[in-house]
Each structure stands twice: as C-alpha cells, then as structure tokens.
Amino acid sequence: LGVRVRWCGRRDRIDTSLASALTLVESLTSNNDVLSLTLCVDYGGRDELTDAARALAAEAAAGTIRPEDIGPADLARNMYAPGLPDVDLLIRTSGEQRISNFLPWHLAYAELVFDPTPWPDFGLAGLREALTTYAGRQRRFGGTIPGPARPVGPAPAP
Template sequence: MDGNGRWAQQRGLPRPEGHHAGTTAVHEIVCGALDIGLRHLTLYAFSTENWKRDTDEITTILETIRRDLDEGPLRDLDVRQRWLGHPDKLPTELVQALQRAERRTRNRIGLTLTMCINYGGRDEITRTAAALAQAVQAGDIDPHLISEEDFARHLPHPDMPDVDLLWRTGNEQRTSNFLPWHATYAELHFTPGYWPDVDRRDLWQAITEYSRRQRRHGAAPLAITRDDASALPSR
C-alpha cells in the first residue's frame, strides 16, 4: 500500500496525514473484497525496514493501526483479522489490540484479512528455519528428508495460501521483502496511483487483469489440436 506520504506531500500536508487517508482506502478495499467474495486479503502495513523512518511518522502509523483495530468499521464486518509479524519494538498497546482482534474475529468466515505489521520476508524465513532446526534437534523430523511441506508447516500461519496476485501502488515496481515464500508464483500488478486514491474499483480491475493471464506454474502451454481449433468461434 505505497504512496501515503507522497500523497500528503503532493497536497501540502504533513506526511502522517497520508496514513490517515490510507486507512480509509483500506476500508474501501476490504469492502470491495467482501463484495466479490474474495477469501484472503493480505496487506503490508508496516515493514521491518520502516523503522528507518522519522519517529513521528512511525508513531502516527502504529497509532492509526491501533485505533482502527479498536474503533474502526471493520469490527462490524464478516472479516477474520490476523496479524503476521513480530512483536519486537512494537508498542504493547498495539500488540494487545492485534491479539484482541484475532480473538474477537476468529470464527468469522467472510474474508481472512492478514495485516503484516513489523513484518519482513527474510525475517519470516529465518525464524521458520530456526523452528525447523529445533524440530530436527528434537527428533521430530529427519534432516535428510525435509520437504517443502515440512518448511511450510513451521511458518507463522501454515494455513495461509500462496499469493495469486500481488498488487503494489505508488509507481514502485518491486516486491520489497513481502511474502517471499508465498509469492514465488504470484502475478505482479503495479499501478502508478498513490494508495489513498484507490477504491474498490481498482481492486476489481486488478483482479480482472489477473483473470486474463495464463498461469502455467512451469508447465508448457497446452497445444491446440485441429479439433480444438475447429471448435473455436470464428472472427
């Protein structure tokens, strides 16, 4: 969700104001996901690299997230909220709000919304490798037979599905340490607009574009036989 600060600066506002506007866009996108029956939505809200920013901006981002968890409109929607990240350095009040939201919404089935807060993809893989090493040390896993499934079972959320579509706003065209394990076969979608300007129609457009792509996962394209070709509509 890139471009909050630049959106504010473009309007002569302090950068933190962009994060307040970005929260409104989150609500819009979540509602758009519910509208079309999307089952999983994962938002990169605060990365492990974002600690390099100005202290006031960091405080605004984290407090905005906490307030929205406790008071925002998502509380009343059929949304299961989860947190992916690490509590190190996060304010205690935010960690508690994240944990409350997870407990309060754990039985909801409309949409699983995962908020990546103090999250880094390499950090996730490092911690997962450590957990796997502990399992080997305990004798639960044969180190010579470790599979991708074994690794996936030790991720923080083993039931999280692979990413189908990775959408980034703000005219940035890189994945920036976001879900490297899950996004190995993700379709990438980059748009120039800043995050506070998006609405549910942008989400639908991204999914429409995704639906037009052929996903082969390393397989060769299916050959069209003569019989198949004769069945195609003529132009």
C-alpha cells in the same frame, strides 16, 4: 460468519498492548469464514523465512524431524501465520516494480500488476483494471509439463 482477522509479523518486537489487542482480535474472529484480513505488523519476508528455518533446525536438533524429511509443508507450518494462503494477485502501486521483502513465500506463484498511481489515490477504477488484467492471464504455477492453459476468468459461453 464475518471477517477473520490474522496477524502476520514479529510478535516479539512490538508494544505489548498492541500485541495483546491483535491477539484478542485474532481470537475473537478465529471462527469467522466469509473473508480473511491479514494485518502485516512488523513484518519482513526474510525474517519470516529465517525464523522458520531456525524453528526447523531446532526440531532437527531435538530429533523430532530428520533434515532429509523436511519439505515445503514443514517450512509453511513455521511461518508467522501458518495456513495463510498463497497470494493470487499482488497489486503494487506508486510505480514501484518490486515486492519489497513482502510475503516472498506466499508470492511464489502470484500474478503481479504494477500501477503507477500512488497508494492514496488508487481507487475502484484501478482495482477493476488490475482485476481485468488478472482475469486475462493464463496461470501455470511453475509447471514444466506442457498442457492446456487454464484461463483465470470464467469459461466462455458456448
């Protein structure tokens, strides 16, 4: 049923009218399930992780969670957009080879493609090339146990 719009960022630091508009769009599209569009407005990855840690510290101080029981799912539920899926592919344009404090939690196992083309000029040909590169990679998700490599793309025809 269409595109779900989500907002990821500091809600307390932007103009009230913009915050209200973003909240309204999120609400109006919350049941859509064809595609998800996440708008990062006033976003910083270190701020997000710090705020999530503060929220967990407050829960621990209130006695609603024991510090030794805190795990990755607890941190994830305190992110700016809980339930935001991990990134599979990050395409960084303009020749930059860094993530620039962008979604560090969600990029943990992302495949990265660096393209020298400036953003305004990056088009369909660059996207296709990045997707081809991604499809040729074998994703391991940080596993330490050796096992069969799992290609990203479709299985070869028999």
